[in-house]
Amino acid sequence: MSEGIDLNDIKRRMDGAINAFKHDIASLRTGRASANILDPVTVEAYGSRMPLNQVANVTVPEPRMLGISVWDKSMVNAVDRAIREANLGLNPIVDGQNLRIPLPELNEERRKSLVKIAHEYAEKAKVAIRHVRRDGMDGLKKAEKDGVIGQDESRATSEKVQKMTDDTISDVDRLLAEKEKEIMQI
Known part of the structure; x- marks a missing residue:
């Protein structure tokens, strides 16, 4: 943990965004009952x-x-x-x-509208993840300005935060692709 920010807290908050996204897409109807x-x-x-x-x-x-x-x-x-x-x-x-x-069969139009809704859920999750990253970066800048951490440590920690953000967003994209495939499957 850096003196400026808690990386575990950032990870926990990003995981929270992923879990909320999983819950949202689980309620989208696919070809089988759930x-x-x-x-x-x-x-x-x-x-x-x-x-x-x-x-x-x-x-x-x-x-x-x-x-x-x-x-x-x-x-x-x-x-x-x-x-x-x-x-x-x-x-x-x-x-x-x-x-x-x-449960009635899903027609093509309904499948496409479900995919659109899934994309909206994914975008909402990505925005939440970016907010967490912004909060972390703001904390780092403040800690560096206050002299709590040095420039090198700030830069290294900000790279870790960015990597966490990129990994979490790629998880959202992967989950979205799986759900999209599931919805479009006839």
């Missing part, structure tokens, strides 16, 4: 908005089907409405206290 598709859905329950997974179990009984078991029978209609209003293109079938959601 319980993560319903992560953005919130249900009006008991006077407040709650994530779907706090009022029901989400399962994947078949490759193109999602199953939802609502814990409270009075919440079935609210869960149904929340899924329909989430603009995910899903139409649940109510079956007692359970809902079944058949």
Whole structure:
């Protein structure tokens, strides 16, 4: 650790941006069913908005089907409405206290729009990573100006921060390429 900045903290914050990106792209729908598709859905329950997974179990009984078991029978209609209003293109079938959601095939236009969304998520992650780098570089400049570290150490540490940034951004690009391939696969 340099006196000016904590490289472990910078690495931890960059890894946080990667993890947020992974979470974002996991919710993008590909050709097969995934319980993560319903992560953005919130249900009006008991006077407040709650994530779907706090009022029901989400399962994947078949490759193109999602199953939802609502814990409270009075919440079935609210869960149904929340899924329909989430603009995910899903139409649940109510079956007692359970809902079944058949996943339609993705057409070319929808695949391309999902890839666009994935690119937006990637750009958001890259911006977050660059902000972390900027904070680290500002800390280094301040430490050098205050005389805490010398020019040589400042230059060496800034090169380490830049290498961390480049590596993390290449990880985002790799994850994006994998997700894009997965989405476009028929």
